[in-house]
Amino acid sequence: MVLDNVSLIMMAAGDSTRFCASNAQNFRCKKQWLRVGEEPLWLVATHNLTRHFSFKQVILTASSQDCGYMQNISPYKVVQGGQTRCQSLRNALKYIDTPLVLVSDVARWDSSDSVIKAMLATLDENVACVVPFVGVADTSFYEGEYLKRENIKLIQTPQLSRVEDLREALKDTNKDFSDESSALYAFGKKIAFVQGSTLMNKLTFDSDLKAHITRLSPPSKKIFVGNGIDVHQFEEGKQMWLGGVQIESAFGFKAHSDGDVALHALSDAILGAIGGGDIGEWFPDIDETYKNADSKMMLDNIYTFAQSVGYELYNADISIIAQTPKIAPYKNAMRECIAHILRVPNSRINIKATTTERLGFIGRKEGICVEVCVSMGFADWHTPIQNLC
Structure with a gap:
């Protein structure tokens, strides 16, 4: 169905606080990034709408990090x-050039095309917004x-609104609303209702997955390999950190941060x-915020992001190439530190x-090189829930 006068906005900028809080501590994937096969849920939700309707514009909102x-x-x-949500919607509306907009939350990933057709049929010149309900x-x-x-x-989403009315209703940035209909209602506009569907119930907590699991495929079992390599030269009078462990040495690494070459290579992998x-x-090494930054913090931030978008680490293989210092005494401590961070x-x-058998810059004791290979896959949210059903 071609909708030349309607744009679609998919809301996916949330941090999934309630969903993640209700999960086990080691499962940190945000709900919009749950993998269905290889696709994240936000893409599944968008495809479920664009499969049935051809919108003039399709826009997604995302957090600054995502x-x-x-x-x-x-x-x-x-x-x-x-x-x-209001702030995200205001940002998205800046790009809309159609008179009507359909706004949906990716947490309501299984939108019913019959409900949306009923919304389109219900909209008239006196109505500013049509919403589904159960x-x-x-x-x-x-x-x-x-x-x-x-x-x-x-009240559910998607909700169909008149763009100009919605922009006016959201103009006061000191006011916050949970959805489009509440904003327009507060603005004095008429709201129309159509019968919604339990298929559009929102995914909020991990316990809600039980109701959705039969309609969502499990994540792909594909393995993703990443490689990282980093080199730092030595610097006299600086504390050496390597693999997250403090090393007894007369020199450290010349770097903007603490120079932990092993954690940098692992982060890149x-x-x-x-x-x-x-x-x-x-x-960035031009940002003074990260002057002498702790590389353990950097690795933790990067891996936390990887988990939030649906990945988990299978293994990491770290090769430290150094003529000096001796690495063997610190290997166990490094392994424990890195495993704790990840x-x-x-x-x-x-x-x-x-x-390097005394060859090259490493052999001349000018610096260290570290190479890392990791294997990762999509976090398996499906099996634990399936076992409970």
Whole structure:
């Protein structure tokens, strides 16, 4: 169905605080990044709408951290969201040039085309917004009174709105609203309702996955390999950190940060596996914020991001090439430190040390080179839930 006068905005800028808080500590994937096969849920949700409707524009919102990474994957335009849903929507509306906009949350990934057709048919010149709803089956009690459940509507998305009315309703940046209909209602505009669908129930907590699992394929079992390499020369009078461990040495590494060449190479390997760029993009050496920065913090930030977009580490193989200092006495401590940062068993981290037999800059004791190879895959959210069903 061609909709030349309608644009689509998909809201995916949230941080999934409630979803992640209800999961096990080592599962940190945001709900919009749950992998269905190889696709993240935000892309599945968008495809479910664009498969049935041809919108003039399709825009997704993403957090500041996710925005660039999402755009690398997305066939649609991605804009940076804000701290709230309202702020994200304001940002997205700047790019809309159609009179109507359909706004949906990727957490309601299975939108019904029949519901959307009913919304389009219901919109008339007196209505600013059409919303789907589902009723309440149970007796409802609120602030000391029983409510007539037939009068209660649980509002869903997508919601179809008139763009100019919506822009005006959201103009006051000091006001916040949970959705488009509440903003337009507060602005004095007429809201129309259509019967929604339980298929569009929102995914909020990990327990909600039980209701969705039969309609969502498990994540792909593909393995992604990343390589990282880094070199730093020695600097007299600086403390040496290597593999997250303090090394007894008269010199450290010449670097903007603490110069932990092993953690830098490991960080690059993780970014390589997920297609996330390189450590220099994340922590530029021209930014004084990262002057003498702790490389353990840098690695933790990068791996936390990798987990948030749906990946987990299978193993890391780290090769330290150094003529000096002696690495063997520190290997176990390095392995324990790195495993702790990456929240994996020690057995997944391997550290090898070798020399260049006194050849080259390493052999002349001018610096160290570290090479790292990691294997990663999509976090398996499907199997634990399936076992509970």
